[in-house]
Amino acid sequence: MAETEKPIATRLRGMELIDTPLLNKGSAFTTEERAALGLDGLLPPTVEDLDTQVRRVGEAYKGKTTDLERHIYLRALQDTSETLFYKFLIDHVTDLMPMVYTPVVGLGCQQFSEIYRRPRGLFVSYPLRDRIDAILEGAGDLDVKVIVVTDGERILGLGDQGAGGMGIPIGKLSLYTACGGIAPENTLPILLDVGTNNKERLEDPLYIGWRHERIAGAEYEAFVDAFVQAVKRKWPNVLLQFEDFAQSHATLFLERYRDQLCMFNDDVQGTAAVVVGTAFSAVKVAGGSIADQRVVVVGAGSAGCGIAEQLIKAAVEEGADPAEARSRFYMIDREGLVLDDMQGLWPFQQKLAQKTSAVAAWPAGEKPGRFSLAEVVKIVKPTMLIGVSGQPGIFTEAVISQMAETAARPIIFPLSNPTSRCEALPSDVLAWTDGRAVIGTGSPFAPVEYGGKTYPIAQTNNSYIFPGLGLGVLALGIPRVSDGMFMATSRALAETAPASDDVPRLLPSLADIRKVSRHIAIAVGKAAVKEGLIPAIGDDEITARIDAAMWQPAYRPIVAA
Numbered sequence: 001m002a003e004t005e006k007p008i009a010t011r012l013r014g015m016e017l018i019d020t021p022l023l024n025k026g027s028a029f030t031t032e033e034r035a036a037l038g039l040d041g042l043l044p045p046t047v048e049d050l051d052t053q054v055r056r057v058g059e060a061y062k063g064k065t066t067d068l069e070r071h072i073y074l075r076a077l078q079d080t081s082e083t084l085f086y087k088f089l090i091d092h093v094t095d096l097m098p099m100v101y102t103p104v105v106g107l108g109c110q111q112f113s114e115i116y117r118r119p120r121g122l123f124v125s126y127p128l129r130d131r132i133d134a135i136l137e138g139a140g141d142l143d144v145k146v147i148v149v150t151d152g153e154r155i156l157g158l159g160d161q162g163a164g165g166m167g168i169p170i171g172k173l174s175l176y177t178a179c180g181g182i183a184p185e186n187t188l189p190i191l192l193d194v195g196t197n198n199k200e201r202l203e204d205p206l207y208i209g210w211r212h213e214r215i216a217g218a219e220y221e222a223f224v225d226a227f228v229q230a231v232k233r234k235w236p237n238v239l240l241q242f243e244d245f246a247q248s249h250a251t252l253f254l255e256r257y258r259d260q261l262c263m264f265n266d267d268v269q270g271t272a273a274v275v276v277g278t279a280f281s282a283v284k285v286a287g288g289s290i291a292d293q294r295v296v297v298v299g300a301g302s303a304g305c306g307i308a309e310q311l312i313k314a315a316v317e318e319g320a321d322p323a324e325a326r327s328r329f330y331m332i333d334r335e336g337l338v339l340d341d342m343q344g345l346w347p348f349q350q351k352l353a354q355k356t357s358a359v360a361a362w363p364a365g366e367k368p369g370r371f372s373l374a375e376v377v378k379i380v381k382p383t384m385l386i387g388v389s390g391q392p393g394i395f396t397e398a399v400i401s402q403m404a405e406t407a408a409r410p411i412i413f414p415l416s417n418p419t420s421r422c423e424a425l426p427s428d429v430l431a432w433t434d435g436r437a438v439i440g441t442g443s444p445f446a447p448v449e450y451g452g453k454t455y456p457i458a459q460t461n462n463s464y465i466f467p468g469l470g471l472g473v474l475a476l477g478i479p480r481v482s483d484g485m486f487m488a489t490s491r492a493l494a495e496t497a498p499a500s501d502d503v504p505r506l507l508p509s510l511a512d513i514r515k516v517s518r519h520i521a522i523a524v525g526k527a528a529v530k531e532g533l534i535p536a537i538g539d540d541e542i543t544a545r546i547d548a549a550m551w552q553p554a555y556r557p558i559v560a561a
């Protein structure tokens with residue numbers, strides 16, 4: 001009997017069963033199930049199959065006229081029947097992913113309180129801080145194996161969304177299932193509600209979060225710690241993904257907790273991994289290696305510094321001298337080029353600051369001792385330009401065309417999400433570089449027509465990484481997430497990229513994402529064996545365990561318990 005056919009035994013009957021999205025089959029409950037589970041008469045008489053249901057859903061979906069309506073429809077479907085939702089999502093992943101994930105999930109977070117229908121996941125709010133263990137019990141019978149948690153403070157490039165940030169863990173976990181084959185009953189989204197400093201949300205009479213300014217400092221850190229310790233008690237082996245925390249907390253918690261449990265920070269590590277993987281493909285097109293690049297990163301935050309560090313690691317693995325590799329990185333933040341004499345840098349920024357002595361001989365900029373993005377591009381002649389600033393349009397025509405003067409194939413990654421925060425539109429970047437740019441973006445863009453050719457735009461988003469990483473970790477019981485595992489995901493991702501022909505093809509098509517995630521999971525498993533994180537097992541065994549673990553969207557027989 002195939003894995004998917006093992007019957008599920010339940011005590012639920014009638015409407016209670018129909019109201020349980022993990023078990024509900026709607027019109028696909030069989031005649032026997034209807035009789036045994038008290039469903040006769042509650043359902044219309046025709047017994048349908050999943051494909052027929054997907055057709056009906058497709059028709060209803062076509063009638064939606066705005067992206068927010070499409071998002072609401074898909075979320076409601078997920079809360080009605082998870083199997084049907086995932087079948088629809090997986091079958092049409094390229095079209096539907098932007099509706100459950102970036103960019104539309106950004107709108108979903110901003111309007112979370114307005115479109116709110118039914119609870120999903122857990123809200124751990126500060127006023128209930130003495131009852132965190134009890135709140136986690138609310139997960140009920142779920143066999144929780146992966147949690148995505150946010151406090152909503154830096155939602156994409158949209159800033160503080162308070163409790164509305166819950167849209168992000170829900171969206172990320174949908175991709176764990178759709179793209180990585182993690183069973184939905186193994187996933188749990190969590191929102192730490194510590195208030196919000198977003199005035200608009202605080203003044204919104206419909207705001208569903210705790211109407212209070214953000215708790216900060218020691219109280220906040222103690223609260224997060226109480227949460228993490230409670231998670232460890234309840235689910236000691238869970239994979240805990242930190243998502244969309246503010247810059248002041250992302251790296252802090254990563255360093256604090258990485259040796260305490262199986263966790264990672266997606267904005268720091270997952271992002272770095274997808275960028276390094278895409279960069280491997282990009283340098284194949286542009287010529288040279290990672291170690292040859294001169295890199296300007298705009299936005300020296302969690303993502304920017306994570307990306308720079310992992311690219312440096314890749315250059316060193318290619319044989320570069322570590323100090324020399326580091327010296328080729330130019331981080332730009334609000335004050336321009338990040339220099340070691342600047343006040344108030346975080347330690348992770350300090351490590352990437354250029355030495356004031358190194359720029360002493362540079363031509364004077366507009367502000368004494370400071371250098372703008374435009375000035376840095378002119379002086380440094382970068383080969384790679386990465387945007388993780390959340391500042392739309394910051395890659396101006398002047399900046400891009402300046403870069404194109406000195407780089408034959410400029411590698412340009414405007415990575416900020418959602419689309420409204422993108423540093424430059426791919427169509428503009430191609431036009432400003434006579435079609436020579438090698439482009440990756442964070443949000444999805446349609447292929448661009450330029451000079452009689454069609455350029456696919458690589459969606460350089462951590463969604464290419466975390467589902468496969470999670471699959472590997474869960475299928476093989478890997479107890480910690482290491483930097484080496486992330487480097488393995490980058491290499492595995494690059495291996496799946498199609499060969500570039502007359503236009504760059506940096507990443508595989510999203511339609512192949514489950515195959516890509518499987519390939520990444522296998523690479524993660526091999527890296528874990530190599531690092532001694534799990535007992536030595538052969539490659540065939542790794543592959544077999546991953547294949548067996550992959551959840552498929554199909555109905556399983558249900559019997560009365």
Ligand SMILES: NC(=O)c1ccc[n+]([C@@H]2O[C@H](COP(=O)([O-])OP(=O)(O)OC[C@H]3O[C@@H](n4cnc5c(N)ncnc54)[C@H](O)[C@@H]3O)[C@@H](O)[C@H]2O)c1
Nearest residue numbers: 156157247271299301302303333334390416417442461462
């Ligand atoms: N493509 C992806 O997979 C991916 C992954 C993570 C983050 N991102 C995007 O990257 C952006 C930043 O994320 P983060 O976690 O690093 O946030 P962050 O807040 O840690 O960092 C953003 C940095 O940009 C700087 N900045 C703001 N205005 C600037 C300006 N005018 N010039 C230069 N720098 C400026 C800020 O000072 C800050 O240091 C977000 O928009 C997010 O959506 C994309």
Ligand SMILES: O=C(O)C[C@H](O)C(=O)O
Nearest residue numbers: 102156244267417461462
């Ligand atoms: O959520 C995304 O689309 C990617 C990333 O994690 C981000 O914060 O922008």
Ligand SMILES: [Mn+2]
Nearest residue numbers: 243244266267
């Ligand atoms: Mn994120």
